[in-house]
Amino acid sequence: MNIFERFSLSREIIMREGEIILDQQKMQILPVNFIAAYQLRLKDSPGKLLELYESMKNGMIKYSKPLGKEYSFSYRNFLDRWVKYTTFGGWGIAEYKLIEETSNYGFLHIKNSPLHLNLKAKGITEPFDVFLKGIIAGALSGTFKADIDVIETKCVCAGNDVCIYYWGTKEYLQKKFPEIVSKQLTRDQK
Amino acid sequence: MNFFEMLLLSRKMEFKDNGDVTLYGQSIVVLPDALMVEYILNINNDPDWKKVMYQTAKEAMLEYKPNFIKVYNPSSGPVWVCNTVNLLGQGKIQYAAGANGLIGTILLENSPTARGLKGNVNEPTDHIMRGIIAGIVSSVLDMDIDVVEVECAAAGGAICELIVGSSNDIKNKFADIYAKQI
Numbered sequence: 001m002n003i004f005e006r007f008s009l010s011r012e013i014i015m016r017e018g019e020i021i022l023d024q025q026k027m028q029i030l031p032v033n034f035i036a037a038y039q040l041r042l043k044d045s046p047g048k049l050l051e052l053y054e055s056m057k058n059g060m061i062k063y064s065k066p067l068g069k070e071y072s073f074s075y076r077n078f079l080d081r082w083v084k085y086t087t088f089g090g091w092g093i094a095e096y097k098l099i100e101e102t103s104n105y106g107f108l109h110i111k112n113s114p115l116h117l118n119l120k121a122k123g124i125t126e127p128f129d130v131f132l133k134g135i136i137a138g139a140l141s142g143t144f145k146a147d148i149d150v151i152e153t154k155c156v157c158a159g160n161d162v163c164i165y166y167w168g169t170k171e172y173l174q175k176k177f178p179e180i181v182s183k184q185l186t187r188d189q190k
Numbered sequence: 191m192n193f194f195e196m197l198l199l200s201r202k203m204e205f206k207d208n209g210d211v212t213l214y215g216q217s218i219v220v221l222p223d224a225l226m227v228e229y230i231l232n233i234n235n236d237p238d239w240k241k242v243m244y245q246t247a248k249e250a251m252l253e254y255k256p257n258f259i260k261v262y263n264p265s266s267g268p269v270w271v272c273n274t275v276n277l278l279g280q281g282k283i284q285y286a287a288g289a290n291g292l293i294g295t296i297l298l299e300n301s302p303t304a305r306g307l308k309g310n311v312n313e314p315t316d317h318i319m320r321g322i323i324a325g326i327v328s329s330v331l332d333m334d335i336d337v338v339e340v341e342c343a344a345a346g347g348a349i350c351e352l353i354v355g356s357s358n359d360i361k362n363k364f365a366d367i368y369a370k371q372i
Contacts (some may be wrong), residue, residue: 015277015279018276018279018280018281018282018283018299018300019279019282019300020220021280022220024248025222025225026222026223027221027222027279028220028221028222028223028226028278028279028280028302029213029218029219029220029221029277029278029279029280030218030221030226030278030318031216031217031218031221031250031251031254031322031349032217032219033216033217033250033253033254034250034251034318034321036248037246037248037249037250038242038243041242041246042279048239051229051232051233052229054232055225055228055229055232056225056228056229058228059222059224059225059226059227059228059229060222060224060225062224062228063222063224063225066242087209088205088211088220089211089212089219089220089221090209090217090218090219090220091209091219092209093208093209099319106280106287111209112208112209112210113209114209114210114211114217114219115217115219118217131221134225135221135225141313157304179366
C-alpha cells in the first residue's frame with residue numbers, strides 16, 4: 001500500500017471537485033515544471049528569490065500554527081509526520097536526521113526529487129530550490145514558535161546523490177555555513 | 191465513482207513509490223493553498239510579475255501538450271478540461287457559455303487565491319489558474335489561446351469570471367485587460 005492509499009483509507013485526505021483537504025487544511029496541486037520554471041525566471045533577481053522564500057515561510061507559519069496547537073507535536077512526531085507529507089506531496093522521498101532533540105537544528109535528505117531533477121534538466125548545477133526551503137522553514141517556525149531558516153547544502157543538481165536541507169536559527173546557520181547563507185538567505189546573494 | 195477515482199484507477203494519476211506524483215504523466219506537487227496566496231499578496235503591486243506567473247504557468251502546461259492530446263476527447267472537451275482543472279484544488283470551474291466549445295466564459299468558484307486575498311486587492315488575482323487553463327486549452331485545440339480574468343471575487347466581484355479565446359481575439363476585444371494581465 002503506498003502513502004496515498006494509506007492517507008485515503010485513514011481519511012486524512014479528501015479530494016473533491018475544486019478542493020483538496022489534507023489533515024483538515026486546504027491544499028492545491030501545481031505542476032513541477034511550473035515551480036521549476038518560475039524559480040528560474042527569478043534566477044537573476046536575488047531579492048525576488050528571497051521574497052518567494054519568505055512568502056513560502058510566512059504562509060507555512062500560518063498553516064502550521066493551528067497544527068502544532070492541535071496535535072501538541074513533539075519534535076520527533078512532527079518530523080515523522082513531515083517526511084510522510086513531503087513524500088506524499090510529490091517533493092521526493094524524505095528522511096530526516098536529528099542532531100539533537102531540538103527544533104533549533106537538523107537536516108533532511110530528499111531523494112529522487114522531481115523538482116530538483118527538473119531544475120537539473122534545465123541546466124542548474126548548484127542548490128537552487130526556494131519553494132521547499134521556505135516550506136520547511138515555515139513548518140518548523142510555525143509548529144515550534146521559533147524563527148527557523150533553511151538552506152540547501154547539497155543537491156542532485158550539483159552531482160550529489162541526495163538533496164540536503166539544513167535548518168537552524170539564522171545565527172546558527174550563519175556560523176556553520178557562512179558562504180551558503182550569504183548565497184541563499186540574503187538579498188544581495190553572492 | 192468521481193473523476194479523481196477514475197484517474198487513479200486508470201493510472202492517469204499516480205503516487206509512485208520513488209516519490210514522484212504524476213497527473214497525465216506530468217510531475218506535480220501538493221502544497222498548502224495558503225502559500226501561493228501569501229506570495230501573490232506580496233507581488234500584487236508588481237504588474238510585471240503577475241504576467242510572468244501567467245506566462246510561466248501557460249508554458250509549463252504546453253510542455254505536456256503530447257500527454258494532453260493523448261487523453262483529450264473532443265466530444266467531451268469542456269467537461270474534460272473542467273474535470274482536469276478541478277482536480278488541482280484551485281477552485282471549481284465550469285464553462286458558462288462558449289460559441290465554439292472550449293472558447294468562451296469560465297466561472298471559477300471558491301478559488302483559494304480569491305478567498306485568501308479578498309479585501310486586500312482591487313485587481314483580479316487568479317494568474318496561475320489563468321495560465322493553467324490557457325496552456326491546457328492551447329494544447330488540446332492546437333492554437334494560441336489566452337485567458338483574462340474580467341471579474342474576481344477577491345476584488346469585490348460576486349464570482350471569478352475568466353474569458354478564454356484565441357490570443358488575437360483576447361488582445362483585440364479586451365485590450366486594457368490584456369495589457370495588464372498578459
